[in-house]
Amino acid sequence: xxxxxLIVGAGFSGCVLAEQIASKLDQKVxxxxxxxxxxxxxxxxxxxNGILVxxxxxxxxxxxxxxxxxxxxxxxxxxxxQHHVLAAIDGKKVPVPFNLNTLQILFPECYAMxxxxxxxxRYGFGKKVPxxxxxxxxxxxxxxxxxxxxxxxxxxxxxxQWGIDPKNLDSSVTARVPIHISRDDRYFQDKxxxxxxxxxxxxFKNLINHPNIKLLLNTDYKEIKDSFPSTxxxxxxxxxxxxxxxxxxxxxxxxSFKSIYHSEKEFYQEASQVNYPxxxxxxxxxxxxRITGQKIPGTTIMTEExxxxxxxxxxxxxxxxxxxxxxxxxxxxxxxxxxxxxVLFIGRLAEYRYYNMDQVVARALHVFEKDICTS
Ligand code: FAD
Ligand code: UDP
Numbered sequence: 001x002x003x004x005x006l007i008v009g010a011g012f013s014g015c016v017l018a019e020q021i022a023s024k025l026d027q028k029v030x031x032x033x034x035x036x037x038x039x040x041x042x043x044x045x046x047x048x049n050g051i052l053v054x055x056x057x058x059x060x061x062x063x064x065x066x067x068x069x070x071x072x073x074x075x076x077x078x079x080x081x082q083h084h085v086l087a088a089i090d091g092k093k094v095p096v097p098f099n100l101n102t103l104q105i106l107f108p109e110c111y112a113m114x115x116x117x118x119x120x121x122r123y124g125f126g127k128k129v130p131x132x133x134x135x136x137x138x139x140x141x142x143x144x145x146x147x148x149x150x151x152x153x154x155x156x157x158x159x160x161q162w163g164i165d166p167k168n169l170d171s172s173v174t175a176r177v178p179i180h181i182s183r184d185d186r187y188f189q190d191k192x193x194x195x196x197x198x199x200x201x202x203x204f205k206n207l208i209n210h211p212n213i214k215l216l217l218n219t220d221y222k223e224i225k226d227s228f229p230s231t232x233x234x235x236x237x238x239x240x241x242x243x244x245x246x247x248x249x250x251x252x253x254x255x256s257f258k259s260i261y262h263s264e265k266e267f268y269q270e271a272s273q274v275n276y277p278x279x280x281x282x283x284x285x286x287x288x289x290r291i292t293g294q295k296i297p298g299t300t301i302m303t304e305e306x307x308x309x310x311x312x313x314x315x316x317x318x319x320x321x322x323x324x325x326x327x328x329x330x331x332x333x334x335x336x337x338x339x340x341x342x343v344l345f346i347g348r349l350a351e352y353r354y355y356n357m358d359q360v361v362a363r364a365l366h367v368f369e370k371d372i373c374t375s
Contacts, residue, residue, distance in 0.1 A: 003030045003214070006228050008221040009236030011040020012357055013347030015207045016071075016364035017234050021372065022212035029213050030228075034220045038208065040236075041317065041348075042200045042357060049261045051288060051300040052199055056317070057255060058273060058286040058302075059200060062190040063358035069192040071365065076203035078194035079293050083187040085284075087275040089152050096275060097128075097187065098149050099180035115145055123181045130175035132166065149179065157277035161306045162253060162320060170321035173354070187273075190358075195291060236347035238316055239332045247331045250352055252309035252316030258282075263298045281305050319352040326352075344371060 004027035007014045015038065018029045037043050041056040060083045063069055086093040094102045100119070104112045118141055123129055131154050134146035150166070154174055158166045166174045177187075196203040208215060216224070221237075235242055240250040262268055272290035275283060282303035289299050309316045319325070329352040336345045346367055348355045355363070 003028045003228065003231055005029045005234060006221070006225070006231045007031045007234045007236070009033060009040060009347065009349075010035075010038040010204070010208070010215065010217075011236060011347065012042060012360045013236040013350070013364050014040070014234065015204050016361055017346065017368060017372075018213050019075075019207045019210065020365070020368040022210040024368075025373070027212065030216060031208065031213065032216045032219050032221045032224060034218070034237075036218050037201070038215065038217075039201050039204045042204075044199045044201050047259065047261070047300055049263070049298055049300060050296055051261070051298070052292045052294055053259060053288045053300055053302065054200070054286075055257070056315075057257060057304055058288075058291065059195070059357065060188070060193070060291070061195055061357055062188040062193040063356075064190045064192070065358055065362055066192075067365065068358045068361045072196075072203065072361065075206040076196040076198065079197045080194050081291060081293065082193050083273070083291075084185055084271050085187045085273045085275060086271045087153060087157075087277055088279060089277065093270055093274060095185040096153060097177045097180050098153055099185060100183050101185055103145075115141065118142060119145075119181050125181055127181045128178035129181065130171060130178045132171050132174060134179055146179075153277055155277070157275060157283055160277075160281065160283050162318075163306070163308065164320070164322070168322070170323070173321055199292070233343045235343055235345050236350050238349040239329070239336065239345055239352060241311070242343075242345070242350075243332055243335055246335075247328060249311070250328055250332070251320045251322075251325055252349075253318040253320055254307050254309040254314040255317050256305045256307060256314070258303045258305070259300055260303075261298060261300050265299050266297070268299050268301050316349060319348065319354055321354055 010031050010033035042059045044054045047053050085096050087096040094105050154166050274285050282305045286302045
C-alpha cells in the first residue's frame with residue numbers, strides 16, 4: 001500500500017489530521033486504530049435497547065472557538081444542548097458548579113442573603129472563583145462557606161475520581177468547575193454548546209470519508225509499523241507506551257462504566273447528569289436521552305467509577321495533572337522532539353494533557369497549519 005502518512009488512533013486528533021492531510025494536501029493516509037471502532041473516547045453507539053449512548057462516558061461539546069465550531073459544522077448538524085448538572089448534597093439535588101442558586105437552596109434564607117451580598121461585594125457579580133482560591137480568602141465568613149463547599153462538593157468527588165485530594169492535584173483540575181458568583185446554572189458558559197445531531201460516530205465517519213483515507217481497525221500500530229519504515233507518522237496514543245516506558249509509566253486514571261436500562265421509565269433522574277460527591281463509589285450518573293434529545297420509550301443511565309490505570313487491563317482515560325507527572329512527561333517530550341521530522345505526537349494521551357474535545361480539534365488544526373503544511 002502506498003501511503004504518505006501513518007496515523008495512529010482514530011479519535012479527534014487522528015481523524016481531524018487525516019481529513020486535513022487528505023483534503024488539503026491531497027496526500028494518502030492510513031489510520032490504524034487498535035479498537036474496533038473510530039471516534040476514540042468520544043465514540044457513541046445505539047445500545048441493545050436502541051438508545052444512543054456515549055460508550056466512554058458523557059461527551060458534551062462546548063467551545064468559544066468559532067474556528068473549531070465552523071470546522072466541525074462541515075461534518076455534522078447539531079442538536080443544540082446546554083449542560084446542567086446537579087449534585088447530591090445534604091439530601092438535596094443542587095446545581096453545580098456551586099452558584100448563588102445553590103447557596104439559596106442549601107442554606108437558611110437570611111444566611112444565604114448575607115453571603116450572597118458578601119460574595120458579590122468581594123468578587124463581583126458574574127465572576128468565577130476556583131475553590132482553592134476561595135479557601136484562602138481572608139474574610140472569615142467566606143472562608144467558612146468555602147470550607148463547606150470544599151468538603152461537600154470537591155473533596156469526596158476528587159478523592160473518588162483521582163485517588164488524590166484536591167490540594168495535591170494541579171489547581172487547574174478543580175478550577176474547571178469554579179464557584180459562580182451568579183445565577184447561571186449551566187455547567188459551561190461557552191458560546192457554542194451542542195452534540196452532533198446524529199451522534200459523534202456519524203460525525204467521525206463524515207470526517208474520514210475521503211478517497212485518500214484508509215482505515216485499519218483492531219490493529220495495534222506496532223503490528224504494522226515495520227511495513228512503513230520511512231512513512232511519516234502522527235501518533236495519538238500514550239506517549240510512554242510509544243517509547244516502551246523507558247523512563248517509567250506515566251500515571252493515568254481509568255474508569256469502569258456500568259449501564260442500566262429502565263424500560264418502565266420515560267426518564268430516570270432530574271437532570272442529564274447527577275454527581276454524587278459523598279455517596280456511593282461512583283462519581284456521577286448520566287442519562288443519555290436528556291443529552292441527545294432522542295425520543296424513545298425507556299431510558300439508559302450510566303455510572304462511572306474511577307480506578308488506577310493498569311496496562312493490558314483497562315484504558316488510560318485521564319492524564320493526572322500533578323507536578324511530578326509533568327516532569328516525567330517532559331522526559332518523553334524531549335525524546336519526541338528528537339523524532340520530530342518523522343513522528344508528530346498529538347492529543348490527550350500523546351501530550352499527556354487534560355484536553356477537552358474542542359482543544360484537541362484546535363490543536364490538530366494548528367499542527368496541520370504550522371508543522372505539516374509548511375514542511
Ligand atoms: P482519544 O480519543 O483517546 O483517541 C486516541 C485513540 O488512539 C484511541 O482510539 C486509542 O484506541 C488509539 N490508540 C492508542 N494506542 C494505540 C496503538 N498502539 N495502536 C493503535 N491505536 C491506538 N471532552 C469534552 O470536550 N467534553 C466532555 O464532556 C468530555 N467528557 C469526557 C468524559 C470522559 C469520561 C473522558 C475520558 C473524556 C472526556 N472528554 C471530554 C475528553 C475527550 O474525550 C478528549 O479530549 C478527546 O477524545 C481526545 O481525543 P484524542 O484523539 O486526543 O484521544
Ligand atoms: N469536581 C468535583 N465535584 C463535582 C464536579 C467536579 O470535585 O461535583 C472536580 C473533580 O476533581 C473533577 C474536576 O472537578 O475531576 C473536573 O470536573 P469535570 O466535570 O470537568 O470532569 P470531567 O468531565 O473531565 O470528568
